[in-house]
Amino acid sequence: MKNICVVGGGIAGLFAARVLAEKNYQVKVLEGAAEPGGLLRSFHGPHGQDFDYGTHVMRETGHSEVDALMFSHLSDEWRSFEILKTGSVAGGQLYKHSAFTNGNSLSPEDRTKVESEFLNCTPVKKELDSAKDYVYQSYGPTYSEKLFLPALAKFYGVPTEELHKNALRQFGMTRMVGFTSEKTHELKKDSWGDERLAFHSFEEGSAGLNNFYPRTGGIGRFITELRADLESRGVEVLCNQKIESVQVKDGKVSSLQVGGQSFDLDHLVWTLPVPFLHKMAGQSSPAKELKFRDVGLFYFTFEEPLTTDLYYIMNFDPDLHSFRITFYQNLKANNEKHFSCCVEVLGSGADIEKLSSSEVLEELKGLGLVKSEVLPVEEQKMTFPKGFPIMTKDFAKSSREGYDEAMKLYSNVSLVGRSAGKVFFTNDVLIDTYELLNSL
Ligand SMILES: Cc1cc2nc3c(=O)[nH]c(=O)nc-3n(C[C@H](O)[C@H](O)[C@H](O)COP(=O)(O)OP(=O)(O)OC[C@H]3O[C@@H](n4cnc5c(N)ncnc54)[C@H](O)[C@@H]3O)c2cc1C
Structure with a gap:
């Protein structure tokens, strides 16, 4: 039986394992952190809040095989909804009917x-x-x-x-x-006209795909349930396994070294940045270091609801800091006593360091999302380094070159996930992973 190692236990690595388990391969996932999930993890606050780090909502891809593998294991804790209630900000105005830019x-x-x-x-x-x-x-x-x-x-x-x-x-x-x-x-x-114009409301033009968010546990619940499903199929998900080197023989990766242990393999699925694979294999790489924006995550919890029924808002206004505001109270719809939101800000690490939670809170008040006299009962600020790729023309070229070079150097490697530089969104990552690995 083919022995496959998947490096990185984010959604790309775990879904890769799911596709390969279906084909009865022997699969190990090696995750560097203490928990798998990558950007699909959540953490929990003292008032029963669930906060997500990256992606908030899971959505069907419309690719029937991918959706069957991804969503068939979901427990009853999940809410599903076809319409995502979204808004957008431009010119200082909140438009409550669509996340597209509002001309x-x-x-x-x-x-x-x-x-x-x-x-x-x-x-x-x-x-x-x-x-x-x-x-x-x-x-x-x-x-x-x-x-x-x-x-x-x-x-x-x-x-x-x-x-x-x-x-x-x-x-x-x-x-x-x-x-x-x-x-x-x-x-x-x-x-x-259709290519460039959005309907005036999220109620129109639905693609008929379901979105999912759990009543408790945050989006990280998806990973907990997927991991249990994988383990029931014989996949080993090993955490705290940071790759130290990659052995290459005759143009093939033959083993991985982690913490004094060696993992032999027939095929490698790599979900980390491609230049890092070259480095671990002791190869020089033509690929330039890619550039990223850091992400500031500001979480607020209140004792009264935020004044919106939207799930999230995209903020295109250059005078405001946030780029997306997500309202957990509406995603969970769980009648809790505390009401939370997550405000995401893009910048350099130094920009994010300088920005205070109170400035971000003022922005929420200015948009009419929080009443002016209301104070949060809890606030948290985090920085997620290198979250968003800066999609320059150079980035697209370097990603392609790094990818092509790896394909020439290692004949038994599949490169998937956001770090492969081909795709970024979760659903694009899933479809790309499926198409690549299903034919293995
Ligand atoms: C702030 C933010 C918001 C986002 N929002 C959305 C959204 O709304 N919708 C959407 O579709 N997409 C969104 N994305 C993108 C989405 O998160 C990615 O598509 C998805 O996480 C890709 O999964 P991945 O497995 O490729 O990467 P990751 O989630 O980054 O997982 C990589 C994994 O590799 C592990 N790892 C790292 N180094 C090592 C090592 N040396 N050895 C072993 N393991 C290692 C990490 O710990 C991690 O678990 C967002 C991204 C960010 C940053």
């Missing part, structure tokens, strides 16, 4: 300009890789300069001309809310 937050004069420029745009060539060129050619100068480019500069902290087109997708900046709802319906009948 209707602009002044009446700018809206008139945006609408006529939008209608004059012709379809963009597929090969175009610059985010800036893409938004100019798709939406025209007014929308680009007033909304998209300032938001991109806030999220990535680099000149927008350096960014790759994929930089837009990472923050859902793939469509805009504009025109009237009726006009939007009319324009969306055409594929070029």
Whole structure:
């Protein structure tokens, strides 16, 4: 039987193990931390709160094989809902009906300009890789300069001309809310209009996919249940196993060394950064170090509910610090006595260090999400280093080169997960992992 080691016990590594277990391979997952889960972990507060580190909501992918493997083990603790109630902030205004950028937050004069420029745009060539060129050619100068480019500069902290087109997708900046709802319906009948325009409400255009969040335990419950499912199928999930070196013989990885122990293998699934694999194998790598944004996580708990029924809000306003605000009270819908939210901020480690919880709280109050006189009963601040890749054109090229080089050097390695540099979102990671490993 093929002996497979999976390095990294985040969702990519655990799902890889799930795909391989289905094929009856002998699978070991080696996780460096004390618990598996990576960015899908949660921690718990003294008032029964559950706080997540990265991804908050699990969503069906629409790929039937992936969804069957991913979601069939879920316990009764999970709520499922088709509609994600989301909002967005632009121009200091909270739009309570969609997470897409809201062009209707602009002044009446700018809206008139945006609408006529939008209608004059012709379809963009597929090969175009610059985010800036893409938004100019798709939406025209007014929308680009007033909304998209300032938001991109806030999220990535680099000149927008350096960014790759994929930089837009990472923050859902793939469509805009504009025109009237009726006009939007009319324009969306055409594929070029549909590609760029969002419906005015999350109630419309649902893809019919379920979202999941548990009543207790936070998103980390997904990992706890997946781990139990894997172990019942004979997969070993070994924690506190930080890789120290990788042995290569005749173009194949033959074993891994961890804490004085050696793990022999027929095939390696690697979910950590590709340059790290080269380093562990003692190879020099052409791939440049990739650049990332650090993530500041500010968690607040109150004794009265936050004044919204949304699940999360995307914040495109460059004058505000947060980029996403998630409301656990609405995701859990569990009638608890305490009400929590998580505010995510992107920046350098130094920017995040400087930003105080009280400044972030003022932002929540300014958006009308917390009443002005209300104080939190608990607040926590954390920094998650290197959370978001800075999607420059250089990043896309270096990721591709590092990946291709690894494929040439090691014939029995599969590179999956966000660190492989091909994909970032959980569902993209899952589909990519399945497609790669199902044919093994
Ligand atoms: C703040 C934030 C918010 C996000 N929100 C969303 C979202 O809303 N929706 C979405 O789809 N995606 C989101 N993402 C992306 C999502 O988290 C990733 O797609 C997903 O976590 C990828 O899983 P992974 O297993 O590739 O990586 P990770 O989750 O990073 O897991 C990597 C694992 O490898 C382990 N490891 C590290 N070094 C070693 C070592 N030397 N030896 C052994 N193990 C090691 C780590 O401990 C970790 O468990 C978010 C990311 C961040 C940073």
